[in-house]
Amino acid sequence: MLACPGMNTTGAGEKRVKEDGLVYVGALELDILLGDVRSLKEKRALVKPVLAELRRFGVSAAETGEQERYRRSMLGVVLASSGVDHLHEVLDTCERHVAERPELQLLAVRRRVFGPED
DSSP states (O other), X not given: OOOOTTOOOOSTXXXXXXXXXXXXXXXXXXXXXXXXXXXXXXXXXXXXXXXXXXXXXXXXXEEEEXXXXXXXXEEEEEEEESOHHHHHHHHHHHHXXXXXXXXXXXXXXXXXXXXXXX
């Protein structure tokens, strides 16, 4: 039996689906300044592990801008969730994780959340 929004399933091994079926999508744009980096190879060596660590929080993460500049990077982080509180909690954790890295300086953060009314 397939579960659809608005359905509650109770059979063995079946998931119980929320009645509201709402989906929230959150996105972070993290503008960062890298430390003592002199080449794109050194930049990748710093950015790649940061992206891998962010993905451990269950988000999609990628370098989305400033890809040809040695000391700058724009990271994009996206998460879909059925709960807006959970969404903000995970995005806060991701932002804090990047801000606490000693080899990076977080210059700016842009956060957007899209819900059912958008």
